[in-house]
Amino acid sequence: MNPITLFEQWFSEEKSQNNRKLSNACCLSTVGLDGYPNARFVSLKEIVEDSFVVTGSLSSRKGREIENHKKAALTFWWTSSERQVRIQGDVTKISQALAKTYFEQRNRDSKIVAATFTQGEEIQSISQLKEQFEAQKTELENREIKLPENWSGISIQPIRIEFMEFKNSRLxxxxxxxxVENRWKSTLLQP
Structure with missing residues (x-):
């Protein structure tokens, strides 16, 4: 079986068992600017041309790390089905048109946050952050929120995908x- 097809099958099964939208949540791991691994949770948008797409600020730490080292990993843990999927691959930036499409799908507050703040930068206080958000919300009340220059997405073209289904027997x-050589080769692994 093609691993992309298997992923889509498992993903669909998890979504049908789990009525929350957390099925899209995955851990994105990158090579840190200091050489240490770095991980954070993001949301899978979709699979496009057998590549996994996530979005966000490219001026953030993750964006800078990806720009520096165009390789990443995604890890999915699905509680309802007790399955894990690990993906490693090469990263490319998505098109501006696709980024705009994803940005337009975001709710208004998410758009305001993306347009107002520089993800990961230091702040003085939570109250200052909230005040700035509310001021921007008022200022932008009846206006379209345009795609920020630093907001886009990445596409992870997998080179490895590992599927693990947990069993009570621990097997x-x-x-x-x-x-490998333009085709998928599968190997069974010990638990």
Whole structure:
């Protein structure tokens, strides 16, 4: 089976078992600017041309890390189905048109936050942050919020995808797919 098809099947099964939108949540890991791994949770937008798309501020730490080292990993943990998927791959920036489409799908408050703040920068206080947000919300009340220059997304073209299904017996079923010579090669792994 093609691992992208298997991922989509597992993803669909998790969404049907779990009525919350957390099925899209995944851990994005990058190589830090200091050489240490860095991880944070993001939301998978969709799979486009067999690549996994996530969005956000490219001037953030994750954006700078990806610009410096165009490789990343995604890890999904699905509680309802007790499955894990690990993806490693090469990163490219998505098109401006696709970024605009994703930005327009965000709720208004998310757009205001993206347009107002520089993700990951230091602040003086939470109350100052809230005041600035409310001021921007009032100022932008009847105006369209345009895509910020630093907001886009990345596409992760997988080179490895590992699926693990947890079992009560502890004999977890693991299969690793590796993209080698333009085809997927699968290997069974011990638990």
């Amino acid at each position: 977890h079923e693991r299969i690793l797919y590796q993209h």
